[in-house]
Amino acid sequence: MLKKGLGLLVVLALVYGAAWLGAAFWLRARVDAFVADLNRQGYAIEHSEPVFAGFPARVGLKVAELGVTAPPAQGGWRWQGTPVGITLSLGAPTDPVLDLTGVQRITGLLSAPEEGWALRVGHGLLSLTFAQDQALETLALMLADTTVTGTASPGAPVSV
Secondary structure (H helix, E strand, C coil): CHHHHHHHHHHHHHHHHHHHHHHHHHHHHHHHHHHHHHHHCCCEEEECCCEEECCCCCEEEEECCEEEECCHHHCCCEEEEECEEEEEECCEEEEEEEECCEEEEEECCCCCCCCEEEEEEEEEEEEEEECCCCCEEEEEEEEEEEEEEECCCCCCCCCC
8 A cells, every 4th residue: 555655656746747847848938939039029138048947836947147138229228137037836827927136237228328227136026927829918026125226317217
């Protein structure tokens, strides 16, 4: 009886591990497709090699360095983040959450290209919700324990 129970546990663990790995590769493919879509729109995306993270509780990717440069028509701003974690929840498997805890740098958004801000984020999450056609539907940003330092051009418009 004990042997059968242990055998069943091993089988369940293998099935769970395979399902987790499948979800991790699915997340990686989704991130790659999202990056390719942004590239087609003129955004330049640079990133270090993503690594799988979160096993066994969550499915995730960790990117040590990530940078996004907007096309000139969108203002040419640049965002750099280190590190960035991307996770999926079992309750919302198609809506990733980015962990922005760490240092985020933004230049050229409300300032000259060489000016900008450094955000030291104690806890930060960016939640993305996608429509059925894979288009980005909503995004929600939550920052806590964040310090912002930097400069902006005089008269730069700010909207919150």
